[in-house]
Amino acid sequence: MGHETYTRKRRAFAQMLALLAMVCAALAPSPLPTHAVAARATWSWPTGHPVPVVRAFDPPDMPWLAGHRGVDLDVPVGSIVVAPAEGRVVHAGDLAGRGVLSIEHMGPLGAIRSTYEPVKATVVVGQMVSRGQQVAVVEEGHSPGALHWGAKTSRTHYVDPLRMLAPKVVLKPWEGSLGGVSAAFTGARRMAASTRAEPDPVRERVQARGCACR
Structure with missing residues (x-):
């Protein structure tokens, strides 16, 4: 395996790991949003207010x-x-x-x-x-x-x-939650596309000379 091929595969593997981390972060439960509201208490104090x-x-x-x-x-x-x-x-x-x-x-x-x-x-x-x-x-x-x-x-x-x-x-619906996941997958697709093998100039030159490299 040539040095350039090895380097390219390592780079692609690192990009895939970054892609996986980004998608997992998007799908993981997020901290309680600040707009979460407490519903009305089931009961109130029989004294009308808290007492010891x-x-x-x-x-x-x-x-x-x-x-x-x-x-x-x-x-x-x-x-x-x-x-x-x-x-x-x-x-x-x-x-x-x-x-x-x-x-x-x-x-x-x-x-x-x-x-x-x-x-x-x-x-x-x-x-x-x-x-x-x-x-x-x-x-x-x-x-x-x-x-x-x-x-x-x-x-x-x-x-x-x-x-x-x-x-x-x-919890009230968080408008940004689905959008965040959608954006993550959009970025994931773009990153996946960028991980495709780049043209190998050495291989292309050899093939141009009539050698079928496998």
């Missing part, structure tokens, strides 16, 4: 064991409780000597029931409530200065209500 959590969610390993099936929020007695989302009141009254309010919220994955205690309900069973609407007032009876807030999807399956506050990210 004095006791976190700590469910038991088994439904019949003791645990903390909700969170305790640091709010004083007499504070207003609002609905975290649209729903229907399914319980409003005393339960085991304590005022309890429960609201059923319908979501994409089914119903979730939120519960608040100790409270004095300002709504009645069967009433539809909207997000942010006053539904109760905090009473005495729980740990000092705390509102217990629970959430469950079934009789025994409890979930952390704070997780319902987490927003979800919705």
